[in-house]
Amino acid sequence: MNATHLLKRLVGTLPLLLGVSLLLFGVLHLAPGGPLDVYADNPSVSPEALAQMRTAFGLDQPLPVQYVSWVTAFFTGEWGYSIRTARPVTQEIVERIGPTLILGGTAFVLSLLIALPLGIVSAVRRYSGIDYLITFLSFLGVSMPVFWLALMLQLLFAVQWRVLPSAGIQTIGSDSVLDLIHHLILPACILAFASVAGWSRYMRSSMVEVLGQDYVRTARAKGLTTGRVVIHHALRNALIPIITVVALDFATILSGAVITETIFAWPGIGRLFIESMNGRDYPVLMALMMAGSLALILSNLLADLAYAAVDPRIRYE
């Protein structure tokens, strides 16, 4: 891999971004009522003021013109103003991104730390009791509605046992990391739950495949213990296909936070999204969807690069 390839890949994302923006632009204009609908019911906003805003937002232009100016604005960082709060969209998002990254990042690391060992154990002890148990649990994980699990755990840990706070990101007035971690435990575990299930399955099948290969058999034949074989020979190769899955899922975890953040009053992007939905705050919604897509595209790219870095067989020209 080299700089040319990186550049090539980066350029390759541009048409994707344009496609996404075109699609989202279409979706938002499908909606009943335009962005100024919010004000239409307000008798205090005179028709003149409405017309003025229409011009200011460029809504009097034909759709293609609106699209072009919107895309240009987006790529130059001009994301406009929130209809709900009248503040710059960038500011709204920047304020909320931190908590979401903390929550999503923790959940991500947590999932990895749990899922990979589970998958490995499952693969090494294939068709044993523990394999079946892990398999069953992972299926349980993907089969449970997140909000249901969240409410149950909240009830148990916060109301019944009183060991964890029920919601929020920190005790008000406290800025300690310990306090943050305390608040992070429940939402992060719940967010991690679904991905643990999926990833451990992937890890299992990947490991099973690697363990069946000749070089592993050779290593075993040489008399190495299972532990050594797994750690020194199989793991690296088994991890390669996992990287793609995991990297792609990072964006999914972030978007999955919509529900978790609502339940746990977590002041992140997911909540902002729901608030903006209710307020029909199109500038914020557009920006969030675009940013979300950008994150997905980037994680795609990262997966690709990581793939190349881990697998010596892959060479890009």
Place this chain on the structure above:
Amino acid sequence: MTRNTRTPHSASRNALRAAIASFILLGGMAAAQQRGGTLTVGLGYDIDTLNVYSTGFLGDVQAAVVEGLVAPDAKASYVPVLATQVPTVRNGGIKIAADGKSMVVTYRLRPGVKWSDGVPMTSADVKFTWETVKNPKFIAESKDGSEDIASIDTPNATTVVVNYKRVAPDFMSTLFTFGIFPKHTLEGKDLNTDTYNEKPLGTGPFMVKEFRRGQYVILERNPYYWRKDSKGVQLPYLDGMVFKIIPDSNTLVTQLRTGEVQMAYGVPYSQVTQLDGVPGLRIVKNSVLSWQHLDFNLKTIDAFKDPNVRKAFAYAINKSAISKALGGYPTPINTVVVPVFSYTNPAVPKYDYNLARAQQLLDAAGWKVGADGIRVKDGKRMSFKIMAQAGRSTDEDAEQVIIASLKQAGIELQPDNKSGVAFRDARYKGNYDLFYGGWITSADPTYSVFYGSKGVNNGQGYASGKIDTLLDRAESTLDPVQRTAALRDFQTELMTDLPSIPVTSNPSMIAITEKLGGFVPNPTNMTNFVNSSGWYLNK
């Protein structure tokens, strides 16, 4: 406190802005008040802005920070705040022009009032407030009343003379009751983007220490607050208040149970029963100036143009079942004027649950029961869409009882619930067949906004010459006797014509810690927080 929607519940935004809140009379309070302590309040919505004129919500936090010239009290009558008295014709505060077409209102301001930064508040601030709100560049939710004013004179620092273009008996429910802007920090600023929206400067008992979006607002004592209690103790008693933003109603109730939050209002009725036994909490029922109603769309649905069909609907709805389904907290009502007001009319035509009567009326109107049990007339099935606010479980429950009730009479209703701006939008524009929800009024209600043929909240398209005349009479006189007579006749006429069926009262349930003293609920809307200077926490 709905899960998904943050707009004030089913309320006419414009009307409820008017009813900021009241001040309790501090003199009569028990002697146990202690200074100190912080009250943690759970809010069920995400605050958009702390500017009282541009927020899309009720303005709970704002009510503790910003004050108006007058405010409605716990009985929905106005008491002076920054003014020394409530202007009336009798005390000379209101002078009606000789031609009876305009009026002049004079306020005398309380001397010695300071903004929480220590700068004195004067008549110039009042005038500045009007100019700012009126400015078309300022995108506000509430500009009511600003167009009624021709000019404002400020002969000295404590006198404000407001020249109205018309006789506006509801003038107190608008502009200066919402709050006053500080001229010295806002002059020349763009209020749409100013930091005032995060840290409003007011004259109220508290000031904003920190506002973290999506998380909380911390209020602390305003050291310059002008009010003292009867013993001369500087108010407020509380050191501060914390408003925590918790959008999920289940989580909010959980936080009440764990004590992480000490107060929340608008607790869904279903959750109230579950909080009843929680030690340390008490439940207060606040009979807000609000009523639940079922509106017919008279613009687009031909079937509803027949008054007998509307009456049949009224007879078919089992109001006491709705009350029972909601835990008995809301009670059946017969008119749109809530009982707090002296001019409520107990002698309006009533439509008590009577299924046989409903069926009779529908049969007579030509709606015959079809093969599937649903009535048919001229090949059209009696099937409509009913809209309520999605995510507001109380309204959705009541809606389902209505659906079941009407099914008995051979009427099919399909729910078409909406939330947020989409809901408000449909309500204002009449994009529904039937609408079930609640209106809330100010302490000085103007019913023409709902039932006047040009009313802003008249999305249903109701137009009646008789109603317009009666409301016009009620809303252009300052004489209480005339006003009462006109409003009583209005109710009789409205209930005879029945464009809207009043269903139940709409009490707001408040859960508070037993330690909180001095709390009196305010019915004018849900911002109980202007009362907060007299609140205290027992240790």
Place this chain on the structure above:
Amino acid sequence: MSDAAIPSTRRRTADTPWRLFRRRFLRHRLAVTGLVMLCVLALLALLAPHLAPYAFDGQDLEIMGQPQPPSRAHLMGTDQLGRDAFTRVLYGARVSLAVGLASALLSTLLGTLVGSLAGYYRSAVDSVLMRLTDVVLCIPLLPLVILLSGMLRPNVTLLVAIIGILGWMGTARLVRGQFLSLREREFVEASRALGGSNNRIMFRHILPNALGPIIVATTLAVGSGIMLESALSFLGLGVQPPTPTWGNLLNYASQWLQNAPWLALFPGLMILITVLSVNFLGDGLRDALDPRS
């Protein structure tokens, strides 16, 4: 996979693909259990009007106002409006399973169509369709579904459409891959030589051979459709009551968790059992249909 696709003359030989599949599938205990569970659930849903002791929207004025615990008259208790919870769970099965199934079929149909066209025609068609697939894949799914449901306030049909239309991309990629490899095989060459039309080759010859992975993907999509419906219900954007779905029953029950946990238990269990069964079934099918194993 239907028997009819296999010429009957080959039935007698020891290992027809069907027998092989059946043997492998039956070995997968969890998958068989899943299949049985799903059949039972589907039967319950179909027979709901006959099995349910009450009307799904029938309210009992006597016990209204407070949910009642399970009793002989009401096996799963009643909700706040005095409605029988068992009846509502049964009827909820109809809507939830229908939403899951219909949206899965829709997304499979779309995905198969896009995938086959791209894989068969390659070149320009392929790159246009796959670019489109990439673009849609780049938009985070859950927020997009929420956005659309919020804007359109769906009824059941629209909900199925939204979930189905946004879920075809995986299938499309999968089918395209299958087509790319299958179109070079001898039997395709043969039918082309015999003058078979493109449509005929695509849908009569190639598609049946690519069915395995498609079936697995469809099965799994049923589960995610049900999960999405319940997530939307939680946000108040799903199917509106009084029509019951497991999702909106669960959402409704969440406010009663303290006093009436039984209301949440049963719909929650139903979702769990269904999605679990679907996943087991998918897993079993994958194993049984995988030619490599």
